[in-house]
Amino acid sequence: MIGSDSITIPYLFIVLGLLPLAGIRSYVRLKSGKPLPPKNRRYVAMISGQVLLVAYSFLVAGKNGLNLLGTVPGVWAFVGSGLYLALIALRMQRGWKKLSAERKQRARVLLPENLEEMRYWVPISLLAGLSEECAFRGMAYIGLRKVTGSAILSTVVCVAAFAIAHMMQGWRGVLGTGVIALLLHGIVYLTQGLYLATVVHAAYDLVVGGIAVRHFRQDEMAVTQAAESLSSGG
Numbered sequence: 001m002i003g004s005d006s007i008t009i010p011y012l013f014i015v016l017g018l019l020p021l022a023g024i025r026s027y028v029r030l031k032s033g034k035p036l037p038p039k040n041r042r043y044v045a046m047i048s049g050q051v052l053l054v055a056y057s058f059l060v061a062g063k064n065g066l067n068l069l070g071t072v073p074g075v076w077a078f079v080g081s082g083l084y085l086a087l088i089a090l091r092m093q094r095g096w097k098k099l100s101a102e103r104k105q106r107a108r109v110l111l112p113e114n115l116e117e118m119r120y121w122v123p124i125s126l127l128a129g130l131s132e133e134c135a136f137r138g139m140a141y142i143g144l145r146k147v148t149g150s151a152i153l154s155t156v157v158c159v160a161a162f163a164i165a166h167m168m169q170g171w172r173g174v175l176g177t178g179v180i181a182l183l184l185h186g187i188v189y190l191t192q193g194l195y196l197a198t199v200v201h202a203a204y205d206l207v208v209g210g211i212a213v214r215h216f217r218q219d220e221m222a223v224t225q226a227a228e229s230l231s232s233g234g
Helices: 008-032 039-063 074-097 101-110 115-148 153-164 173-190 195-232
Strands: none
Touching: 008 039, 008 115, 008 153, 039 115, 074 195, 115 153, 115 173, 115 195, 153 173, 173 195
């Protein structure tokens, strides 16, 4: 029976227990001021972890005889989601200028700052959409629902675990991630599959990374121009 076999329970422990703990550990390390590994190394580690999570999710689903991805929604669902993401991107563009210096610094730790780092961010975004949807909205939710018999409780636990796993973004990031997780659960419920949620998730991460690179480069250009002006004036 799903949720009680020797492969599903460890999976639930890893996804709903260890991944949130890893998020807390990263947050504590960042707040303590301890130096983080170079961003490129962290990005490579993220890609490797995402690949393993995808493989593990499909392995557990296969052992339980599940079609993890579910059904493919109609094209208009993708079109509507694309328009909504475009509106979100516009709001992000305007909201970036209002970010405090502290939040910008935290974003600099997490997000790509240039085109070289964006080359890592693209596969990270695509794999995040696939791996995290297969885990938190897919196999972990299905397994926990079978264990508890409650769709509501399973959703709450998966949303909380997903949000806490992203605690490196700070408490405001945790709350925002929790809201996004609820929306993605809703998409999965309405479409009876992970396809649209995966695309929306990956596209959202790509948009965030692209906006970050654009604004970080503008900030660097502004600093360079100011320095040149001071130099020439001196």
